[in-house]
Amino acid sequence: MDFDIVGYIAGTLTTFASLPQLIKSIRERDLSSISLTFVLTFTTGLSLWLIYGILKMDYPIIVFNILSLMFWIPITYLKIKEEMRKCGMNWVKKLLKK
Amino acid sequence: MDFDIVGYIAGTLTTFASLPQLIKSIRERDLSSISLTFVLTFTTGLSLWLIYGILKMDYPIIVFNILSLMFWIPITYLKIKEEMRKCGMNWVKKLLKK
Numbered sequence: 001m002d003f004d005i006v007g008y009i010a011g012t013l014t015t016f017a018s019l020p021q022l023i024k025s026i027r028e029r030d031l032s033s034i035s036l037t038f039v040l041t042f043t044t045g046l047s048l049w050l051i052y053g054i055l056k057m058d059y060p061i062i063v064f065n066i067l068s069l070m071f072w073i074p075i076t077y078l079k080i081k082e083e084m085r086k087c088g089m090n091w092v093k094k095l096l097k098k
Numbered sequence: 099m100d101f102d103i104v105g106y107i108a109g110t111l112t113t114f115a116s117l118p119q120l121i122k123s124i125r126e127r128d129l130s131s132i133s134l135t136f137v138l139t140f141t142t143g144l145s146l147w148l149i150y151g152i153l154k155m156d157y158p159i160i161v162f163n164i165l166s167l168m169f170w171i172p173i174t175y176l177k178i179k180e181e182m183r184k185c186g187m188n189w190v191k192k193l194l195k196k
Contacts, residue, residue, distance in 0.1 A: 006150040013143030021136035033128045038119035045111030052108050055101040 011064045018071035031079045039076045046072055109162045116169035129177045137174045144170055 025031050046068045053061030123129050144166050151159030 003150060003153040006146060006153060010143050010146035010150050013139055013146060015143075017136050017139035017143055020139075021133040024133040024136075025131065028131065030131045033123065033126065033131045035119040035122040038115050038122075041111055041115035041118075045108050045113075045115055048104060048108035048111060052101060052104040055104060 008060070011060060015064045015067050015071075018068060018075070022071045022075055025075050025078050029078070029082075031075070031082050034075075034079060036079055036083055039072065039079050043069070043072045043076045106158070109158060113162045113165050113169075116166060116173070120169045120173055123173050123176050127176070127180075129173070129180050132173075132177060134177055134181055137170065137177045141167070141170045141174045 025034075046065050049061060050065040050069065053059075053065060123132075144163050147159060148163040148167065151157075151163060
């Protein structure tokens with residue numbers, strides 16, 4: 001039996017799982033319960049998977065990780081923006097207290 | 099050159115990235131900005147990756163996915179609990195309005 005089909009279904013699920021997360025994050029502009037360390041480390045890991053796929057010329061790894069990065073780079077961007085806004089507000093609060 | 103090291107670093111990053119997410123979710127008990135569809139689909143995908151690893155007797159795939167599931171099953175549990183609590187509260191609100 002060819003087990004590759006299981007791998008392709010698994011890869012499709014773990015990759016496209018991130019699409020509803022991206023849609024929710026764009027719609028609600030709220031990523032407060034998502035860990036910044038998680039998104040940064042995860043996106044770095046996905047980039048390394050892509051490099052690994054390119055080095056090995058492994059097309060499924062390349063395709064799945066390009067897709068995943070298309071979902072996770074915008075999520076990471078939104079999270080960093082939220083954190084910066086939060087830091088900015090803390091600055092404002094500190095200034096107002098003075 | 100042996101490219102496997104890149105794959106191992108990538109796998110370690112994408113796997114352990116989820117640990118700070120789990121810690122944050124347990125501490126804050128807030129998963130409101132995490133998509134339920136994402137956690138359910140992602141955890142199902144990880145389980146399929148584990149089955150694929152077992153079928154192919156591919157130990158790195160088995161180890162990375164057991165670890166990932168150890169992080170994502172509790173996150174999924176917490177998210178489902180939060181959703182159920184929210185639904186419960188909606189029920190209470192509807193009852194109070196009557």
